[in-house]
Amino acid sequence: MTRLLDYGLGSLSNLIMKMADLSVRSVDTAIELYEKGDGDKSQLFEWSEQLRVLQDEITELAVELIARYQPVATDLRFIRSCIEISYGFSRFGRYAYDIVDVIGAMGSIAHCDKSAVMEMAKTTTEMIHQSVQALRTRDKTAAEKLYQMDDTVDALYRKHLREAITPSTKKGTNDMVKDPRCYVSTLLILRYLERMADHACYVGDAVNYIVTGSSSPRR
Amino acid sequence: MTSEEYLSSQDYQLAKTVAKPGYKVSVQRLNSWFFEKKALKEINLDVKENTVTALIGPSGCGKTTLIRSLNRMNEMTLGARVEGSVFLDDVDIYDRTVDPVIIKRRIGMVFQKPNPFPTMSIYDNVAAGLRLNGIRDKRLINEIVEESLKGAALWDEVKDELGKPGISLSGGQQQRLCIARALAMQPEVLLMDEPTSALDPIASAKIEELMHDLKRDLTIIIVTHNMQQAARVSDFTAFMYLGELIEYGPTTRIFENPDKELTERYISGKFG
Numbered sequence A: 001m002t003r004l005l006d007y008g009l010g011s012l013s014n015l016i017m018k019m020a021d022l023s024v025r026s027v028d029t030a031i032e033l034y035e036k037g038d039g040d041k042s043q044l045f046e047w048s049e050q051l052r053v054l055q056d057e058i059t060e061l062a063v064e065l066i067a068r069y070q071p072v073a074t075d076l077r078f079i080r081s082c083i084e085i086s087y088g089f090s091r092f093g094r095y096a097y098d099i100v101d102v103i104g105a106m107g108s109i110a111h112c113d114k115s116a117v118m119e120m121a122k123t124t125t126e127m128i129h130q131s132v133q134a135l136r137t138r139d140k141t142a143a144e145k146l147y148q149m150d151d152t153v154d155a156l157y158r159k160h161l162r163e164a165i166t167p168s169t170k171k172g173t174n175d176m177v178k179d180p181r182c183y184v185s186t187l188l189i190l191r192y193l194e195r196m197a198d199h200a201c202y203v204g205d206a207v208n209y210i211v212t213g214s215s216s217p218r219r
Numbered sequence B: 001m002t003s004e005e006y007l008s009s010q011d012y013q014l015a016k017t018v019a020k021p022g023y024k025v026s027v028q029r030l031n032s033w034f035f036e037k038k039a040l041k042e043i044n045l046d047v048k049e050n051t052v053t054a055l056i057g058p059s060g061c062g063k064t065t066l067i068r069s070l071n072r073m074n075e076m077t078l079g080a081r082v083e084g085s086v087f088l089d090d091v092d093i094y095d096r097t098v099d100p101v102i103i104k105r106r107i108g109m110v111f112q113k114p115n116p117f118p119t120m121s122i123y124d125n126v127a128a129g130l131r132l133n134g135i136r137d138k139r140l141i142n143e144i145v146e147e148s149l150k151g152a153a154l155w156d157e158v159k160d161e162l163g164k165p166g167i168s169l170s171g172g173q174q175q176r177l178c179i180a181r182a183l184a185m186q187p188e189v190l191l192m193d194e195p196t197s198a199l200d201p202i203a204s205a206k207i208e209e210l211m212h213d214l215k216r217d218l219t220i221i222i223v224t225h226n227m228q229q230a231a232r233v234s235d236f237t238a239f240m241y242l243g244e245l246i247e248y249g250p251t252t253r254i255f256e257n258p259d260k261e262l263t264e265r266y267i268s269g270k271f272g
Ligand SMILES: Nc1ncnc2c1ncn2[C@@H]1O[C@H](COP(=O)(O)OP(=O)(O)OP(=O)(O)O)[C@@H](O)[C@H]1O
Pocket: B034, B037, B039, B057, B058, B059, B060, B061, B062, B063, B064, B065, B066, B077, B078, B079
């Protein structure tokens, strides 16, 4: 038996997976552009806007489904989680845009050491892919893994922050010190990556809530 | 004595069912039959005082049978038989020494179809039970009638025409009159079997609001087919299926995260 609610849940599901694809593509593209030192942000801006519009659509549809059908149990939990996850996905898009925007604002950063960002980006993008995969397969165990990866990201972020505010004893050896553009852009982007990693965890939480009904307190 | 004999003996029954302190109503190992057909299977249900408990489940699952066995109303049905215990505080209402009339006074009931006494005025509908119980003091009866009609949120609408026939009221008003009639006996527990299924949304909302107010003073058990109504009015929800109590718990949990697949399917409308 197909319930009227099922048609609405189908649409909601399509919208959220569309956001998933778009946000993953945004983040991957932003990292590629950073690596190339390319600050062309027009594409990222467009995707970020699309994600924001999709987020609004999801919220509206979610409210409509609640008003019309008063869903309960798994249906209700899925709808609530879609609202939360769509916010997470739109943040992925926004931070991806912000990364490219930094390149544009700073001018050429081709000569900067990119290893710190690339190291963190590896984990963060992996987390984003895993959070989307968790949603696709309704994997309740993903949240736990995501939080473990988030610890790595947080540790990296703190390490670089500490380095940045510690007066260098080996002046001249580090191009971060030589060029404030490298130094500021690196810290900003590390910050965006760290934020994205948190949102990937929240997506994991929201998936876990759909499946188990227990909302894990945000750590 | 064989173990089988022991299991069916009085000793075992008495040993297994004892009053549950802290609960207003405690249903224990309740089984019920209509002739050969089993209608309730080993029902256990503990109801806290000053709460609303909703009984939900598909048609024929035994909701009416269960609620009617909570004040021995079912005994009046041909072929009906009950085993097990229903404690009201510390009294097993099925104990042979218990007077069913007193039980019906302590546990009132409101039915699906409003059923005011057809030949009586509004006033007499509410006063009838009091008189039947030997109360003659006119001032006292006046007081209780007014209080009960106020309690049922009907007073303002009928106070100037208490002599009018009860059946001249609208359906929603008649249902509140029946609630007033039940309240006049000052029951500790109020049983309601689909009390709003014959009413329009506004009249239903009034009854729902009433339940919310009444639970300050008494304990309410309601049968409803309206899932949203159960979600709105009840603190606890019991889901029944084919004579069994499948799941029972706080309403928010049952509707947000039920334990049993069967419950989930029923409340989500995935049955059939
Ligand atoms: N007076 C009766 N004589 C024989 N069988 C009965 C009688 N009343 C109920 N039953 C049977 O007992 C079972 C439970 O009936 P009950 O009226 O308790 O169901 P219910 O959950 O209240 O259903 P509904 O939602 O339709 O009111 C059903 O199989 C019904 O056929």
